[in-house]
Amino acid sequence: MTIAPYRIIVCFMVKAVFPGSFDPPTYGHLNIIERARTVFEEILVVVAVNRTKSSNFTAEERMAFMTELVSPWPNVSVHTYDALVVNFARAHHCSVLLRGVRSVQDFSYEFELSIMNKGLGPEIETFFMPTDPKYFVLRSSAIKELATFGGDVSSMVPPVVAKALERFFPI
Numbered sequence: 001m002t003i004a005p006y007r008i009i010v011c012f013m014v015k016a017v018f019p020g021s022f023d024p025p026t027y028g029h030l031n032i033i034e035r036a037r038t039v040f041e042e043i044l045v046v047v048a049v050n051r052t053k054s055s056n057f058t059a060e061e062r063m064a065f066m067t068e069l070v071s072p073w074p075n076v077s078v079h080t081y082d083a084l085v086v087n088f089a090r091a092h093h094c095s096v097l098l099r100g101v102r103s104v105q106d107f108s109y110e111f112e113l114s115i116m117n118k119g120l121g122p123e124i125e126t127f128f129m130p131t132d133p134k135y136f137v138l139r140s141s142a143i144k145e146l147a148t149f150g151g152d153v154s155s156m157v158p159p160v161v162a163k164a165l166e167r168f169f170p171i
């Protein structure tokens with residue numbers, strides 16, 4: 001029973017990386033960041049510049065969205081990186097990779113990814129945070145598809161993102 005306070009202190013000294021495409025950021029992503037920032041000392045959001053995965057918003061746009069959206073939270077910063085996230089974590093003295101999980105399908109993918117990352121950086125641990133039930137259906141790809149049909153995305157993404165999604169509306 002004496003271990004709980006010890007764990008809380010250790011956790012507060014831990015910096016976590018939250019990597020993703022964030023194409024675009026949703027309330028689901030922000031909910032994970034908001035909750036995790038009360039658990040970890042610092043959260044470094046890493047917007048992936050993924051050469052193999054095409055994105056609808058440029059890295060600069062995704063970075064700008066995130067920077068604006070996390071600005072109320074002093075222990076959250078936003079970065080871009082175009083190489084292995086484990087190397088980013090190591091270079092920034094982060095010992096945790098944070099990932100959000102919406103479903104069993106997500107978990108299966110995230111679990112395999114975590115095993116791969118463990119092989120690349122054994123000293124870095126992956127932490128999974130389950131989605132808030134309010135956001136479990138939110139998926140960037142589905143939101144973009146909804147936007148192409150002129151659907152209302154205001155409950156899924158912040159106003160700055162909803163505005164930018166207007167570019168996908170039919171002319």
Ligand code: ADP
Binds near residue numbers: 019023029098101138
């Ligand atoms: P990827 O890294 O596969 O490109 P995303 O950029 O879509 O994924 O998401 C980054 C992280 O946020 C992933 O761990 C993903 O599972 C998580 N995530 C995305 N949407 C939600 C949501 N609605 N609730 C909780 N976690 C989410």
